[in-house]
Structures are given as C-alpha cells and as structure tokens.
Amino acid sequence: MKIRNKILIYFSSTVIVLSTLSLVIVFVLFSAHREEEFQQQQFSKIKHTVGLIEEFGKISETVSLYLDKQYIHDFYDEKMLIYNNNKKLVFSSIDSLDIVKSETILNRLSVSNGWIETKEDGYDLIGVYVEHNSKGYYGISKAYDFFGYSKKDFLQKVLVGIFVAIVVIVLLISFYLSNIIAKPISELTEKIKVYDLSDEENQPLKLKTTTSELRNLTEKFNELLKRTNDAFRFQKHSIQHISHELKTPIAVLVSELEKIEQQNDIEQIKTELHRQTKKTKSLGNIINVLLQISKIEAGQKITKANARIDEIVFNCIAEINTLYPDFNFEVYFTPHNFNENILNVKANEPLIKQAMLNLLVNAVLYSDNQKAKVTFDGSSDILTVIVLNSGKTLANDEQKFIFTHFFRGNNAQRQQGFGLGLVLAQRIFAIHNATIKYHSKENIKNIFSVEFPRL
Incomplete structure (x- = not known):
C-alpha cells in the first residue's frame, strides 16, 4: 500500500472514529438528560396533584377534571394514578391511557423504595412515594415526552448532518495532506528509478522538502550513492589500477635484472639476485x-x-x-x-x-x-x-x-x-x-x- 493511502486511511479513520464517538456521547448524554428532566416533571406534577387533593379534601369527578386540566403541568399524553397510604386509589386522570404495569409498580413501591422508573410502549413510567402534611401517597405517572423526543429527533438529525460534514471535510483534508506529505517521497522514488549508477557524471539527488526526516534520508541516500559509485568505479577500473601500481616495481625489477645480466662475477650475480628476490x-x-x-x-x-x-x-x-x-x-x-x-x-x-x-x-x-x-x-x-x-x-x-x-x-x-x-x-x-x-x-x-x- 502506498504511503499516501496509508496516511489517508489512518488519519481520516482516526478523526472520523473520534468524531463519531464524540457525537454519540453527546446524543447519549442528551437522551439521558431528557429522560431525567421529564421524569422530574412527572414527579413535580404528582406532588402538585397530591397537594391539590389535600386542599380539596374529597374527590369528585369535577375535582378530578379540574386537577386533570392544570395546563401548566400538563403533558401531551399522560395517565396519572394517586393512591393513599393504604394503596387505595384516590385519583385517576381522565385519560384513556392504560398503565399495564401499575399493579406491579404499586406492589414494589414502599417507604424505603420510593422511586421506580421504567418504560412502557415508548412512554416514561415512574412510580413514587411522596409525603404531604405527614401523609403518605403513592403516585404512578405514564406520559409521553412529545417535546423532549422532538428535540431529540432534531438533535439526531443535526448530529448526523455534522457527522456527514466532518467525514467529507476530513476526507478532503486527509487527501490534501497525504498528497503534500507523500509528494517528496514520490519525487525521491522517481529520481531513484531513473538514477543510473553506471553514469559517473550523475549529481547527488536533491529534494525540495521542509521535513527533516526526508532531508536526512536524502543525505544518507546520497552518501550511499557516493560509496556505491566509488566502489563501482574502483571495480570498473581495477585492471587499470593493478597495471598502474605494478608498472613501477616491474620496471625497477627489469632494470636491475638487465644490470645483473651484464655482470660476470658469479658471486656478485648471486648477491644481486638475492637482493632482487626480496624486492620482487x-x-x-x-x-x-x-x-x-x-x-x-x-x-x-x-x-x-x-x-x-x-x-x-x-x-x-x-x-x-x-x-x-x-x-x-x-x-x-x-x-x-x-x-x-x-x-x-x-x-x-x-x-x-x-x-x-x-x-x-x-x-x-x-x-x-x-x-x-x-x-x-x-x-x-x-x-x-x-x-x-x-x-x-x-x-x-x-x-x-x-x-x-x-x-x-x-x-x-x-x-x-x-x-x-x-x-x-x-x-x-x-x-x-x-x-x-x-x-x-x-x-x-x-x-x-x-x-x-x-x-
């Protein structure tokens, strides 16, 4: 794989993965915050309703209707049940919405276990124990957070749009940066391809780059080329070297032997031959x-x-x-x-x-x-x-x-x-x-x- 493609893949994948994790964390935190905020609104309405029950003293359909129409605390779709300390139903909102898990949650609620939260058909369902004027009440609320989910859907679309934009931008930047980084390397590779070691007139490779590693690589490569060229030239001209270096001592030897050839004294000839043997x-x-x-x-x-x-x-x-x-x-x-x-x-x-x-x-x-x-x-x-x-x-x-x-x-x-x-x-x-x-x-x-x- 080319280094340009590696840079493109490594850089873009790293940034995209980190961006994805960041956006997912934002979405998860918002979802948790929405749920927590809405459940607190449900709890506030249960307490408000319990307070009204205490204030009116008795329950009737008119009071129930009045309580159910408290628009300031109203939700888009909700069912609320209020029980007294003996777990006897004292208030039920007029919504036709059923709470399938109401009996299960009511049985689990107690003074020590005063908060239960769960989901039912996409609705937020909570069960709580509250005290008002030293009296205990159990409340169950099932409601649909229309505005919260609307914000969540909007945020999801925004995050997806941001993610797509980040992917496109990161890929473009990665492609641009990988080309910039890989260009000197590609240039060096092309110069190496056409470099002819047999041409003694070749100049050292030159690379226009501000990257110190590439400059060092070029310098080391030029050093290697110089040593290779020196060795190549030496091997190429080894015969000439040998003939050049042997010429002088051979000439000396021939000259001395010619002088010996002209002598008549056997002992002198032996002495000279012994001396020439050492020189040879x-x-x-x-x-x-x-x-x-x-x-x-x-x-x-x-x-x-x-x-x-x-x-x-x-x-x-x-x-x-x-x-x-x-x-x-x-x-x-x-x-x-x-x-x-x-x-x-x-x-x-x-x-x-x-x-x-x-x-x-x-x-x-x-x-x-x-x-x-x-x-x-x-x-x-x-x-x-x-x-x-x-x-x-x-x-x-x-x-x-x-x-x-x-x-x-x-x-x-x-x-x-x-x-x-x-x-x-x-x-x-x-x-x-x-x-x-x-x-x-x-x-x-x-x-x-x-x-x-x-x-």
Missing part, C-alpha cells in the same frame, strides 16, 4: 594493497598499527632511487625543535607506503630539475607531509579534477600513465582519516600536502 616480494605487497582496498570497498575493516611516517617515506625514496638514481629528494623537518612523537600514526603500513610511493613518483615524473623537496611539518597539532617539485603546474580549472579517475592535465601530455595513482593515494589517505590537497605556487611549483590525524 614487494610485488605481492602491492597486490595485497589492492586486495585490502577491495575489502574496504566491500565494508570490511583493515588492521592498523603504530607506524612512523618518516621511515615509510625514506623506504619509498630508497625504492624510487633504484629506478631513478639521478633524482634527488631533499628531506626537511620543521620547526627546529621538532617533536618526533608526532611522526607516529595509526596506519596500515603497506597501504600508506603505496600511497606515499605514488605521491613521490608523481613528483619524480613532473619535476623539471631532477629534484623534489619533502617536508615534515610539526608546527601545529597535526602532522603535515609536504611534497614539492618544480615543474609545469595544473591550470586553476584543472586542479579540481586532479583526484578524478583517468584525469590527466595539460602538463602530463608527454608522460605515460592512466591518471590513477593520485586517485588511489587519496582513497588510501581517506581510509586513514588523512586528507591530501594540491595547490600550485608561482606557476612553477607543484605542492601536495597530506595532513595526518593525531595518534
């Missing part, structure tokens, strides 16, 4: 890095341990110098009273090493003077690693795409690659709650800065 194992680490990221994309957690960023960077520099021996990395620590404890971070070392390796290789490829500068900045509460190289920079309108899959700026036209190294590095840093940023300086310096959270 790093290929397994790279593959493990990619597998770890795949696990993260699937929602699994990675293991982290204490590690020193400077040691990881120095290891990366040593590996890069094997392939680019003429390239020079200048390493600095600032300020002068540098606190080494800030270099300790909680990280998955193979992942961080791969990210830093990609960042440093990027500096090598885009440097125009065979030099790069690495600075460990501990002047604030967080550790910042800055990698700077001189060379052609990205244009301002290109900088926002630098961490996008397959993006390659104008400064990369002569460089081989897929544009995936920085994307992978950013993803790894994000996993460690670290942030990487790029900016250029004086149009000749490329500057990457990575901020690590405190341990």
Whole structure:
C-alpha cells in the first residue's frame, strides 16, 4: 500500500472514529438528560396533584377534571394514578391511557423504595412515594415526552448532518495532506528509478522538502550513492589500477635484472639476485594493497598499527632511487625543535607506503630539475607531509579534477600513465582519516600536502 493511502486511511479513520464517538456521547448524554428532566416533571406534577387533593379534601369527578386540566403541568399524553397510604386509589386522570404495569409498580413501591422508573410502549413510567402534611401517597405517572423526543429527533438529525460534514471535510483534508506529505517521497522514488549508477557524471539527488526526516534520508541516500559509485568505479577500473601500481616495481625489477645480466662475477650475480628476490616480494605487497582496498570497498575493516611516517617515506625514496638514481629528494623537518612523537600514526603500513610511493613518483615524473623537496611539518597539532617539485603546474580549472579517475592535465601530455595513482593515494589517505590537497605556487611549483590525524 502506498504511503499516501496509508496516511489517508489512518488519519481520516482516526478523526472520523473520534468524531463519531464524540457525537454519540453527546446524543447519549442528551437522551439521558431528557429522560431525567421529564421524569422530574412527572414527579413535580404528582406532588402538585397530591397537594391539590389535600386542599380539596374529597374527590369528585369535577375535582378530578379540574386537577386533570392544570395546563401548566400538563403533558401531551399522560395517565396519572394517586393512591393513599393504604394503596387505595384516590385519583385517576381522565385519560384513556392504560398503565399495564401499575399493579406491579404499586406492589414494589414502599417507604424505603420510593422511586421506580421504567418504560412502557415508548412512554416514561415512574412510580413514587411522596409525603404531604405527614401523609403518605403513592403516585404512578405514564406520559409521553412529545417535546423532549422532538428535540431529540432534531438533535439526531443535526448530529448526523455534522457527522456527514466532518467525514467529507476530513476526507478532503486527509487527501490534501497525504498528497503534500507523500509528494517528496514520490519525487525521491522517481529520481531513484531513473538514477543510473553506471553514469559517473550523475549529481547527488536533491529534494525540495521542509521535513527533516526526508532531508536526512536524502543525505544518507546520497552518501550511499557516493560509496556505491566509488566502489563501482574502483571495480570498473581495477585492471587499470593493478597495471598502474605494478608498472613501477616491474620496471625497477627489469632494470636491475638487465644490470645483473651484464655482470660476470658469479658471486656478485648471486648477491644481486638475492637482493632482487626480496624486492620482487614487494610485488605481492602491492597486490595485497589492492586486495585490502577491495575489502574496504566491500565494508570490511583493515588492521592498523603504530607506524612512523618518516621511515615509510625514506623506504619509498630508497625504492624510487633504484629506478631513478639521478633524482634527488631533499628531506626537511620543521620547526627546529621538532617533536618526533608526532611522526607516529595509526596506519596500515603497506597501504600508506603505496600511497606515499605514488605521491613521490608523481613528483619524480613532473619535476623539471631532477629534484623534489619533502617536508615534515610539526608546527601545529597535526602532522603535515609536504611534497614539492618544480615543474609545469595544473591550470586553476584543472586542479579540481586532479583526484578524478583517468584525469590527466595539460602538463602530463608527454608522460605515460592512466591518471590513477593520485586517485588511489587519496582513497588510501581517506581510509586513514588523512586528507591530501594540491595547490600550485608561482606557476612553477607543484605542492601536495597530506595532513595526518593525531595518534
């Protein structure tokens, strides 16, 4: 069932049921009040009649007629019987109306049981015991409350009219409100239907609503879409990632093996081969890095341990110098009273090493003077690693795409690659709650800065 129909049914049925109960209670209370008021009028007339009987002293047809025509206390249709203390009839109104239960009620009446009320053929029937001038009398009155029932019927018609009006109004309001409430949900549903996960240019869903729950739902859905798109893109480009990340270590391995091939000293060859065997194992680490990221994309957690960023960077520099021996990395620590404890971070070392390796290789490829500068900045509460190289920079309108899959700026036209190294590095840093940023300086310096959270 649609939420609009549920709102319509729940709201309208609740209001209609409550309205019905309220109107029924009003009708029942009025009916009880009418009955009580009319019975009190009957009782008043019985007392009035008893008083007249005492006043005249004896009963005759003329007195009976006089008593029966007391219009001020008269009812539309009534029969009254008055008995003395011995339950002997002393007055009977001239109405032809019969009281079938008169004997039964008279037998039940007593001083201790001085009030009996019941119904007979739609008439109100009461039996009472009254005292007047120290004398006891029993009175039975059967009367039809014409005006009371007329008011009751009128009230019933009014209440039915009110009920019908309430039902119509509530249904219209419910329909209107359900449309207003359900419209953003329907809009969100339609947008989700046409959303194409394979389209990398899709923008986050936007929903015009003042409902905080729907806004939160849209935000959470957009977060889910972002994570899904990231995972989708990563799976889509996994082959490119693997080829990109394996290219450098394989190139290093091939270069070293070519040097070994030119040597003649067997012992030296064995030593070099042993060293290259260890380096070849790093290929397994790279593959493990990619597998770890795949696990993260699937929602699994990675293991982290204490590690020193400077040691990881120095290891990366040593590996890069094997392939680019003429390239020079200048390493600095600032300020002068540098606190080494800030270099300790909680990280998955193979992942961080791969990210830093990609960042440093990027500096090598885009440097125009065979030099790069690495600075460990501990002047604030967080550790910042800055990698700077001189060379052609990205244009301002290109900088926002630098961490996008397959993006390659104008400064990369002569460089081989897929544009995936920085994307992978950013993803790894994000996993460690670290942030990487790029900016250029004086149009000749490329500057990457990575901020690590405190341990």
